[in-house]
Amino acid sequence: MSSRNISKTVIKRLPVYLRILDNLIRRDVEIVSSRELSLESGFSAEQIRKDLTYFGAFGTRGTGYNTVFLREKLLKIIGLDQKTKIIVIGAGHLGTALTRYNALKNPYVEIVAAFDRDLQVIGQKICGIEVLPFDQAPEIIRKHNIKVALITVPADSAQEVVDKVVENGVTAILNFAPAKLHAPEGVHIHNSDLTIELQSLIYYSTAEEERLSRLKQGAEEEKSQKMLKLE
Amino acid sequence: MSSRNISKTVIKRLPVYLRILDNLIRRDVEIVSSRELSLESGFSAEQIRKDLTYFGAFGTRGTGYNTVFLREKLLKIIGLDQKTKIIVIGAGHLGTALTRYNALKNPYVEIVAAFDRDLQVIGQKICGIEVLPFDQAPEIIRKHNIKVALITVPADSAQEVVDKVVENGVTAILNFAPAKLHAPEGVHIHNSDLTIELQSLIYYSTAEEERLSRLKQGAEEEKSQKMLKLE
């Protein structure tokens, strides 16, 4: 693709900077230092400066960053300087929630359509966005040159959906199905997996001592089972 | 907390292993090697073996891992060997979708209640789970000794909600609001931020050449603006 590949962890921080700048601009703040951005974001000031310099030198030494200027740069870097057309596949509860949220709150994207296979939901409108039969997805993707799809179908049909949308030109997918999906090189799949998030959170809600005693307890049960067998 | 702190990246992989084991067990597979787990998960076999040895030696050299045995160990490690009681704060579309999903599909958690402030939704039931007024959250949290909360309220009330639930004993929060939340040490906040996911995805959907030309173009515009000012 390009000379240097910028790491995924850097890219994930850019939208955070953008959101902070949006808030600062709303409060008419004109200049912000990396230290202030650090306080707002939780990332270190050094890291923020380093992240930004991957793309250019946007600040003024001794002063800081102009909020409006840096925001515009970030929009261009991320690719938000023109509205991105996206589609949502799966118009169940989650698909509907995501469609509504983006239609109402996200000024950087335009949801062209939602798709489903369920005749019950086909034909409905979500904030003015029509739910179409999934069969029509290829046509819409090609017509609008859509590159980004949100997938909220059940795990067992997710791969099939990926194959179909990729075949028709989609190159970036945000997957909410709890499944490992495969796609040809050059297609980016990001997973937003609620179950994994929730389970790793439960790990942290369990006190360390309790976890250790559970593991140990299990081991003792096995031991006594083995001894029972031997008897 | 404990002797060694196991990194967050390791913990996030454990639920993936668990899911694969669930699928293997459903297909009556009794033994799995780290290589096979690697193919299913996308993580390297070395990494999988290393992750597991943080908690113990669960495999058999020359053979592999017993699926049922490893699954039971993972359940205990993550803390899923008994149902975790959770609450959902915010019963809008996203909160409803998450409540439904977990009630129907997630056998490891029990949603005790959902909460909202909107009189329109209070009193409704989501898959048998009642939506209660947020004022009652402290009482329910204490009564059921709830440690885990999912927060799907708007960004501007999220911090207030965090303060209230933490005050009453919650130690782990999965936050869906697009906001940086603060909590005392020992309280874990995981963020599931759709906007950040979607924006970083849009970055990857934009071709590298296009991004560079946009940035460059911006720079030229500025230059010509400066020149206009000088004229």
Place this chain on the structure above:
DNA sequence: TAGATTGTTAATCGATTAACAATC
């Protein structure tokens, strides 16, 4: 015993942090 695969230590890689010169 031979073949296979784990568990573990050492080597490598990448990301974060520290330090500081450049410069407003």
Place this chain on the structure above:
DNA sequence: TAGATTGTTAATCGATTAACAATC
């Protein structure tokens, strides 16, 4: 000029990968 803050290089830290002895 003095004070401040960026941009960038070097040092550190942590995570991944490679290698291999242990052992089924």
